[in-house]
Amino acid sequence: MHPARSVIIFTVLSGLGFGFLAFLGAGLVQPSGWAAFWLWGLGYALAVGGLLSSTFHLGNPQRALLAFTQWRSSWLSREAWAAVAALLCLAPMALSDWLGLGLPRIIGLLGAVLCALTILSTSMIYAQIRAVPRWNNASVPAAFMALALGGGAILADQTGLAVVLLAASGAAMAWHWRQGDQAFAAAGSTMGTATGLGDIGRVEVFELPHTGGNYLLREMIFVVGRKHAQKVRIIAMACAVVLPMVCLLLLPPFVGLLAALAAYLIGAFAQRWLFFAQAEHVVGLYYGKR
Amino acid sequence: MTCLPAKTDKALGLVIDLDTCVGCHACVTACKGWNDQGYGAPLSDQNPYGSDPSGTFLNRVHSYQVVPDLTGGVQAAAQIINFPRSCLHCADAPCVTVCPTGASYKRVEDGIVLVNEDACIGCGLCAWACPYGAREMDADAGVMKKCTLCVDRIYNENLPEEDREPACVRTCPTGARHFGDLGDPDSDVSKLVASRGGYDLMPEQATRPTNKYLPPRKKDRPDQASLLAPLLDIQATGFAGWLDKVLGKL
C-alpha cells in the first residue's frame, strides 16, 4: 500500500495525542494551573492536528461531516465519533485541572476510555480489510494501542508505566511483523484464485491491461522501498522501543523525557511507514505483483 | 446506508466467457465512452497525450499465459487467456460496509453496487476494501468511480430495446459478455453458468461475487508444445538420408 504522508502523520500524531490525553484524563498526571493548560493543550494539539492532517488525503474534504453518518457499519465513521466524543468529554476535565474547578475524576476516566476507543477504531480501519492480509489480524489493534499508550506515557512523564508499555509495544510490533510475514500465504489468495485459472496450471502475466500507470498501481501496488524493510524494522524497534526506555531510565528527568520523545517519534514514523509500505493488497495478483 | 441488504430482489450482473474473449479491449473503450457522458463525473484522463498518461477506467482487460501442469512428463503448450476485470457486484461487498459517508451502497431492488458521488469524500477506503481492484478514484473529481452495471442504460426507455444492456455487453464483438439476473435460476445467464461451470473470483475473500467467469473449454485434442512440431521432425530420404545415416554412425 502507498504510504501516504498525511495518513502516517495522522495515525502517529493523533495516536500519541489520544494516548497522552488518556493519561491526563485518568488523572495519572494531575497538573494544575498553567502547567495544566499547556499539557492539556499539547494533548489536544496533537490529537486534533493529526485528525486535520488526515483530511488532506480526501478527494472532497468539504463533505467530511458526512463521515459521521455510517457508524453502524464503518470503522472510519466510528473513529470520527469516538474522537469527537473523547475531545468533548475531556474538555471539562481540562478546564477543571487548569482553573481548579474540582470536577469529579470520573469524567476524565470516561474520556480516557473514549481515547482508547478512538485508537482502537483507527487501528480497525486497517485491521478490517481482508484484501490486505498483513493488516487483517489482531496484531494491528495491539500494535496501534501499545504504541499510542507508550508514547502517551512518555509525555505523561510516567517512567515506570512507560517502560512497561514500550516493552508491550515492542512485543506487539514483533508479533505484527511475524504474523504479517505469513499472512499473505495464509490468506490463500494467489494468481490462480484471483483469475480462477489455477486449476489449469501456472498463471503468468502475458500482457498488462494498460501501458501507463493507474490509481491501483499508485495506491495499492506500492513496491518501492520494501527491500529495505529489514533495516527499517531495526530502526523502528530501536527508536520507538529500546532508546526511549534507555533515555527514561538513565538520563536526568527532563532531558531523558525529551530524548525519549524524539527517539519515539522517529521510531513511530518508521514503524508506521513500514506498516503501509510493506502491506500487500491482493489486487497486485492481477498485475503479477505483490 | 452502508449496511448491506440481507437479500436483493434481483442479482443483476455479468457473466464473462474466458473461452470466447479475444482480448480486443472493445468493452474497455465502450465502457469509457459511455461513462464519459452518462452517470456521474466523467472518467477523466491525466496527461493523455504526454509521456506518462493515466486515466480512470471501470473495466480493464488483462492477458495471462497459463502453463499447464506436466501430465505424464509431457509439457502441454501454454494457453493465452484474456481476462476482463470489472466490479463483480458482490453480495457481501466489503467496499460498501467500510464507507463512512453512505456514498457506497448496494441496491435492494437489483443488487447493483453504486457510489453516490455527491456524498463521496474521496477517502479511498472502499478501493482498499475491494479485493478485485474494481474501484478507481477519479483524479479530477476526487470521487470514487466504479462499474455502474450501466444502470443508466439497462432501464433507459429512451434507448431502443436492444441497447438496454450494458455498453460493454452490447459492444463485445465475440459475445463474450452476458448480462442478466443471476439470482433467478431460470435466467439465461444462470443456465449458462450452470452448464459451463461458471465460478467466483477469489472465493477465499468471502465477498460472494454476483458476476461469474466461464472457464476456457477443454482442448478437443491433446496440446503439444508446438503446433508445428510434426512439421519440424523432418526425415531425410534418398542420398541425403544415406548421408545422414553414415554421418550419424561416425
Ligand code: SF4
Ligand atoms: S467487486 Fe469490489 S467494488 Fe465491486 S462489489 Fe465487489 S468488493 Fe465492491
Ligand code: SF4
Ligand atoms: S471514497 Fe467515497 S465511496 Fe469510497 S469509502 Fe470513501 S466516501 Fe465512501
Ligand code: SF4
Ligand atoms: S456494465 Fe457498464 S460500467 Fe460496468 S464495465 Fe460494462 S460498460 Fe462499464
